[in-house]
Amino acid sequence: MAESQYLAPDAKLPYCRGCGHAPVVRQLSRALARLQLPPRSVALTTDIGCVGLADSLFPFLHTVHTTHGRSTAFATGMALAEVVLEPSGLKPVVMIGDGGAMIGLLHLVHAAQLNVDVTVLLHNNFLFGMTGGQHSALTPLSFTTATTPGGNWTPPLDLVALLRAAHAGFLARQFATDTTLDAVIAEAIAYPGFALVEILELCTAYGTRWNQLTGSALKEIVARQGYQIGRLDAETARPTLRELYRRERPSRPARAAAPTADQPTALSTLAQEVRLVVAGSAGERVQSAAALFCRAALAAGLFTTQKNDNPVTQGTGFSLAEICLSPNPIEYTGMENPDVVIIASGDGLKELQANGTLARCRAETLLLVDAELDLPALQGRVLRLALRRAASPEHAALAGLAAWLALSSVLPPAAWEAALASLPPERRADPSEALQISQRLVKDLG
Amino acid sequence: MARRLCSGNRMVAEGALAAGCRFFAGYPITPASEIYEVMIRELPARGGMALSAPDEISSLCYCVGASLRGLKAMTATSGPGWALMIETLQYALMTETPVVIAVVQRLGPSTGGATQGAQGDVWLAEFATSGGYTIPVFSPSTAAECHDLTVHAFNWSERLRTPVVLLSDKEVGMTTEVVDDVLAPPSVVERAGFSGGRPFLTYGFTQPEEVPAFAAVGGEVKVAVTGSAHDQQGRLRKNAPEVIEVLRHLERKIEAHAETMALVRPDLDPGAPHLVISYGITARAARQAVAALRREGVRVSLLQPQTLFPIPRRALDGALAGVRTVFVAEENLTGQYRAVLAPRFGGKRVVGINKIGALIAPGEIIQAVHTAEA
Numbered sequence: 001m002a003e004s005q006y007l008a009p010d011a012k013l014p015y016c017r018g019c020g021h022a023p024v025v026r027q028l029s030r031a032l033a034r035l036q037l038p039p040r041s042v043a044l045t046t047d048i049g050c051v052g053l054a055d056s057l058f059p060f061l062h063t064v065h066t067t068h069g070r071s072t073a074f075a076t077g078m079a080l081a082e083v084v085l086e087p088s089g090l091k092p093v094v095m096i097g098d099g100g101a102m103i104g105l106l107h108l109v110h111a112a113q114l115n116v117d118v119t120v121l122l123h124n125n126f127l128f129g130m131t132g133g134q135h136s137a138l139t140p141l142s143f144t145t146a147t148t149p150g151g152n153w154t155p156p157l158d159l160v161a162l163l164r165a166a167h168a169g170f171l172a173r174q175f176a177t178d179t180t181l182d183a184v185i186a187e188a189i190a191y192p193g194f195a196l197v198e199i200l201e202l203c204t205a206y207g208t209r210w211n212q213l214t215g216s217a218l219k220e221i222v223a224r225q226g227y228q229i230g231r232l233d234a235e236t237a238r239p240t241l242r243e244l245y246r247r248e249r250p251s252r253p254a255r256a257a258a259p260t261a262d263q264p265t266a267l268s269t270l271a272q273e274v275r276l277v278v279a280g281s282a283g284e285r286v287q288s289a290a291a292l293f294c295r296a297a298l299a300a301g302l303f304t305t306q307k308n309d310n311p312v313t314q315g316t317g318f319s320l321a322e323i324c325l326s327p328n329p330i331e332y333t334g335m336e337n338p339d340v341v342i343i344a345s346g347d348g349l350k351e352l353q354a355n356g357t358l359a360r361c362r363a364e365t366l367l368l369v370d371a372e373l374d375l376p377a378l379q380g381r382v383l384r385l386a387l388r389r390a391a392s393p394e395h396a397a398l399a400g401l402a403a404w405l406a407l408s409s410v411l412p413p414a415a416w417e418a419a420l421a422s423l424p425p426e427r428r429a430d431p432s433e434a435l436q437i438s439q440r441l442v443k444d445l446g
Numbered sequence: 447m448a449r450r451l452c453s454g455n456r457m458v459a460e461g462a463l464a465a466g467c468r469f470f471a472g473y474p475i476t477p478a479s480e481i482y483e484v485m486i487r488e489l490p491a492r493g494g495m496a497l498s499a500p501d502e503i504s505s506l507c508y509c510v511g512a513s514l515r516g517l518k519a520m521t522a523t524s525g526p527g528w529a530l531m532i533e534t535l536q537y538a539l540m541t542e543t544p545v546v547i548a549v550v551q552r553l554g555p556s557t558g559g560a561t562q563g564a565q566g567d568v569w570l571a572e573f574a575t576s577g578g579y580t581i582p583v584f585s586p587s588t589a590a591e592c593h594d595l596t597v598h599a600f601n602w603s604e605r606l607r608t609p610v611v612l613l614s615d616k617e618v619g620m621t622t623e624v625v626d627d628v629l630a631p632p633s634v635v636e637r638a639g640f641s642g643g644r645p646f647l648t649y650g651f652t653q654p655e656e657v658p659a660f661a662a663v664g665g666e667v668k669v670a671v672t673g674s675a676h677d678q679q680g681r682l683r684k685n686a687p688e689v690i691e692v693l694r695h696l697e698r699k700i701e702a703h704a705e706t707m708a709l710v711r712p713d714l715d716p717g718a719p720h721l722v723i724s725y726g727i728t729a730r731a732a733r734q735a736v737a738a739l740r741r742e743g744v745r746v747s748l749l750q751p752q753t754l755f756p757i758p759r760r761a762l763d764g765a766l767a768g769v770r771t772v773f774v775a776e777e778n779l780t781g782q783y784r785a786v787l788a789p790r791f792g793g794k795r796v797v798g799i800n801k802i803g804a805l806i807a808p809g810e811i812i813q814a815v816h817t818a819e820a
Contacts, residue, residue, distance in 0.1 A: 064514065073507030077509060333805070
C-alpha cells in the first residue's frame with residue numbers, strides 16, 4: 001500500500017510553519033506504508049491540542065478524537081476488547097502532546113503495565129501550544145513560556161524513565177526531524193504490546209519566539225537533561241496481553257459465587273414479621289452466622305433480608321447483621337424496633353449502644369445476651385446465655401441465633417439441615433455443634 | 447418456586463451478564479465493589495474481558511473504548527467515582543457510544559459516608575452534561591428490579607447509542623434478600639449495525655430522532671469518532687448548521703423514545719385524593735405505608751417510577767389526575783426528584799418527605815399523609 005492510502009495526498013497540514021507536528025504526520029504515514037498495514041486496521045486516537053488535528057488528515061484510517069489526556073485510555077479500551085475478540089489485527093495509535101501526557105499520566109502507566117497493544121506517539125514540544133504556550137510537566141528548566149515568564153524552575157519529568165519503571169515493552173526517543181523516525185514508529189507499531197516514542201520538537205508559535213534558541217537547541221536540551229536518543233532499554237520480552245489474559249483468566253468462576261436456589265424443605269409456622277439484630281466482634285463469624293440463618297429461613301419458605309454493618313477497617317471492632325424474617329415479601333428493611341437482639345460480645349454491645357438499637361428496644365423485645373457481659377439497664381426481656389464459653393467466641397453469634405430458634409420454634413429442624421448442607425462438608429461440624437449447644441443452653445434456662 | 451438469597455449488587459452483575467455485557471472495567475468503592483468483584487469472577491469465563499482500572503476515569507474510558515470496538519460494556523461506582531466519570535460520560539454521549547454505568551449511591555457530599563445509603567445523586571446522575579442533555583436513568587428498589595433494570599439499561603443504551611445510568615443505592619445494593627431463581631429478563635437488544643447500501647456516516651441520520659447505525663472501530667467501514675462538535679461524518683466543524691442539527695439530534699433521539707422507555711410500578715386508586723411518588727429504596731417504605739393507610743381506610747395511590755429520566759410523563763400525568771395532594775418521598779435533603787417533577791404538579795399541594803443518614807420509614811410517610819388529611 002502506498003503512503004497515499006494513509007495520509008491524504010492533498011492534505012493541507014494545519015500546523016504553523018516549522019512546527020514538528022508536520023514531519024511526524026508524514027513519518028507516521030511512511031511508517032504505516034512500511035508495515036503495509038491495511039488502513040482499516042489502524043485506530044488513530046488523538047488527544048486534545050494541535051496533535052488532535054491529525055485525525056482529519058487520515059481519511060482512510062479509523063479515527064477517534066478524544067478528551068484531554070484520555071486518548072491512551074480510550075485506545076487501551078479498544079485494545080482490551082480486541083483481546084477477547086477474534087484477532088482483527090487492530091492497532092490503536094495514540095497521538096498525544098506533553099500536556100496531555102501529564103493529565104493522562106496514569107493511563108500511560110497502566111497501559112505500559114498491562115502491555116496492551118497500543119502505540120503512543122508523544123509529541124513533546126515542551127508546552128501547551130493550542131492554548132497559548134503555557135508550560136507543561138515536561139518543560140525544560142529555564143525554558144520561557146506564557147506561564148514561566150522568568151524561566152521554568154520545576155525540573156522536567158522524564159516520562160520514558162517513568163514508563164520503564166512501569167515495565168513498558170518498547171521505548172524510544174527521537175527528534176521530529178530525524179529521517180529515521182518512520183522506521184522507529186514502524187517498529188513501535190509492529191511491537192505487539194505497549195510502545196511509546198517520545199518525539200522532541202519545538203513549537204514555533206511560542207517555544208522559539210520566547211527563547212533564544214540556536215539551531216542545535218533541541219540537542220542542547222537533550223544533553224542538559226541527560227536524555228538518550230534512539231531505541232531505549234525496555235522489557236521487550238514481556239508476553240502479550242492476549243497471551244497473558246488467556247493464560248491467567250479463570251476458565252470458570254473462581255469461587256462458587258452464584259448462590260444456589262432452594263425449594264422450601266419444611267415450611268415455617270411464622271405468622272408475622274420478626275426483626276432481629278445480631279451483634280458481636282469482627283472475625284467471630286457474626287455475618288456468616290446470619291447468612292446461614294437466612295439460608296435456613298429460605299429453606300423454610302420464609303422471606304428474609306440481611307443487612308451487615310462493620311467498621312470500615314473490617315477486621316477489628318464490631319460486626320453486626322440486621323435480619324428481617326417474614327412469611328410475606330419484605331419491603332421496608334429498617335430496624336427501628338427490633339423484636340430480637342442477640343449480643344455475642346462486648347464489641348457488639350458497644351455498637352448497639354452507639355447506634356441506638358438498645359435505646360429503641362421495647363418491653364416486648366427479647367434480648368439474648370452472652371452471660372459474661374456487663375449490661376447497662378435495658379428495656380426488654382433479657383436472657384443470659386453462656387454463648388461464648390459454651391459455643392466458643394467464634395460460634396457465639398450462631399449459638400445466639402440458634403437459641404432464639406430453640407425458644408421460638410419458627411424454623412423446622414429440616415430447614416436447618418438444608419442450610420447446613422449448603423456449607424462445604426468440612427465447615428458443617430462446628431455450626432452443627434453450636435446448634436446442639438444452644439439447644440442445651442435454652443433447656444438449662446428451664 | 448425455587449428461590450435464592452441475593453444482594454442487589456449481585457443482581458446488577460447477573461443482569462449485565464444476561465444483557466450480553468462482554469466488557470467490565472472497575473475500581474473499588476463501597477458500596478459498589480461487589481458488582482466489580484462478581485464481574486471479575488464471572489465475565490472472563492464467559493468469553494468477556496473484566497479488569498481492574500487504575501481509577502474511575504480509566505474505568506469508563508476503557509468501557510467506552512471497548513464499546514467503540516463493538517462490545518457491550520459496563521462499569522460500577524458510587525458518588526465519588528461518578529464525579530470522576532462525568533467527563534467521559536459526556537464523551538460517550540457526544541460520540542453516541544453505548545455504555546452502562548451502575549451508580550450505587552452512598553451518603554455524600556465528597557467521600558461522605560461510605561456505608562450509609564442515600565438517594566442524593568439524582569441530580570448528579572441526570573444533570574451531568576454541559577448543555578443539559580437527557581441521560582436515561584433507571585432506579586431499582588429491589589434485587590429483582592436490579593436485574594431487570596440492568597437489562598433495560600443495556601437495551602436502551604444499545605438501542606439509542608447513549609450512556610445510561612443504573613441508579614441504585616447502598617441499601618438496595620448491599621442488602622441480601624430472597625429472589626425468585628428464574629427471572630424472565632426483558633428480551634435483549636443489540637445495537638443496530640451498519641448494513642451497507644449507502645456511504646457510511648459515523649453519525650448519520652435523516653430524521654433527527656433516528657439512531658445512527660453503528661460500525662465498530664476496526665471494522666470494514668471507516669469510522670470517525672469525535673467528542674468535539676461535528677457533522678454527521680464525524681468531522682470537526684465550526685459554524686456549520688449541520689453541527690447544530692447533530693446536537694439537537696442527540697437530545698431528540700432520547701426524547702422520541704421517552705414514553706417507550708418509561709417504566710413505572712403504579713398502584714393507583716382512581717379517585718384517591720392522595721398520591722405518593724417514590725423510587726429506589728424509599729419505594730419499599732412507600733409500598734408498606736400505602737398498604738397500611740389503605741387498611742385504615744385512607745384512599746391513596748402510589749407511583750414508583752423505575753425510569754427516573756426521561757421523566758415518565760404520561761404515567762405521571764395519569765397518576766396525578768384528580769389528586770389533591772402529592773407526596774414525594776426520597777432519601778435526600780432537598781427533594782431532588784420532587785424539584786424535577788414540580789412543573790407537572792400544577793396547582794396541587796406538594797409535600798416532600800425527605801431525610802438523610804437513615805432510611806425513610808413507612809411511619810414517616812403515613813404521618814405525612816395523616817397530617818395532610820387533618
